[in-house]
Amino acid sequence: MVGSELTNIRAPRVKAARRLAKRSFREQDRRFLAEGPQAVREALKLDGVTLELFATAEAEQRHADLVAQALAQGVPVHRASGEVMAELSQTVTPQGLLAICGFVHVPLETALAGGPKLVAVLAHVRDPGNAGTVMRAADAAGADAVVFTDASVDPYNGKCVRASAGSLFHLPVVIGSPVARAVHELKAAGLRVLAADGAGERTLDDVELDLPTAWIFGNEAWGLPEDVRALADEVVRVPIYGQAESLNLATAAAVCLYASARVQRVP
């Protein structure tokens, strides 16, 4: 534990963490907040990613293993009062544990260097909860990378980090690539680029999915714009067998990614 308990929400250390709730300050400091034991546990698995840890007295007891692990790695651990934690937390019921982490994303070239077979691309996705859930589904489906194009939400947004349930720390994440450049590089890396959109002529049931594939997922409300669809090798829709108009973004992404994963992995 470093120093005495932080009780003043105007203390410089608290303000320096608090400002990371804003994207512009995250980009300036190249740091973000990871909240809750699950995110902290996954962050601590990566060398040098966790820069500071805040813990309430209660969380320090409940998650003594994580606090010990942080201290063993030389991470400064600050005890914070409930009021300070509430100030830093972006949730209604703070879990008492919050880390400041250094950025973990990688350049597009690095993400595509190892002969990827399954990649998820988020183009114009604006809802952080949806984006985080797609990251988690991509991780579960064994994807090799997740690419956020330049018009998408920031994966370091607190809600996105939470929805990813640790997956932000599991697989290579790329940020801010213009979609045309991303598609060009994905094709150059030998991936077939499929745009998931209700406008697709063929459905998931009719497309060959055994080749290395990059899936592009678009905005919750209006899908993928025409210029993005045109960049893909093919536009593919998830078949709707009932009366629903569409699936929500994260469930559609999970269905597409798992369909590819299954065909690629199960003989």
Add this chain to the structure above:
Amino acid sequence: MVGSELTNIRAPRVKAARRLAKRSFREQDRRFLAEGPQAVREALKLDGVTLELFATAEAEQRHADLVAQALAQGVPVHRASGEVMAELSQTVTPQGLLAICGFVHVPLETALAGGPKLVAVLAHVRDPGNAGTVMRAADAAGADAVVFTDASVDPYNGKCVRASAGSLFHLPVVIGSPVARAVHELKAAGLRVLAADGAGERTLDDVELDLPTAWIFGNEAWGLPEDVRALADEVVRVPIYGQAESLNLATAAAVCLYASARVQRVP
């Protein structure tokens, strides 16, 4: 349009609608609120389900087709001030259109009467957004019914209705059936009952999915309790190919339901 614009949030008509935000009053009145143009459109497709419609002046213009349709069906339409709509709405940015609907659920026997091939069961699901998203996914996958067991969230909860994106009005929904009774009836209707849970020995890739199937999905945080798993013919897990600990409930349900739908429909 019936009468003059409602501007008083304490008017009896407004209070009678407002109380439907609470489950106990919904059950007493056998009515619920459906908010937004999408839900209202789907409600109006069913005979006699829409009992009253509230519309702001702006929404009345923007959704003139829906208002006309309601009036043609003899549904009383009340013009509401922005303040009254904000009082009735359960969203941060009300869309200006809100219907009072009669209950649409059916008895379990009715839902299972037509030789169902795919059914989704929600056992102990507590988050209304997740439950609504599962309904939407079940509808998209062409499921024949959705069963909410007695320990699950109320599908008439406003957040659940919204997340279902109209699907609550599309397929037979059953409410409040004890899980043991539901499983018994599902088996009697010739369905294989699969419990989706990380504790499953076999994965989705290893199970025969071409038979008529009922999937049981459990709580977000702790999955399905042992006694529910024991009722199923088999416990099946979604394979995790990457490092994620699990999938979120709605994405896992979508992956399972689509895996069944595909095998059942694509030769």
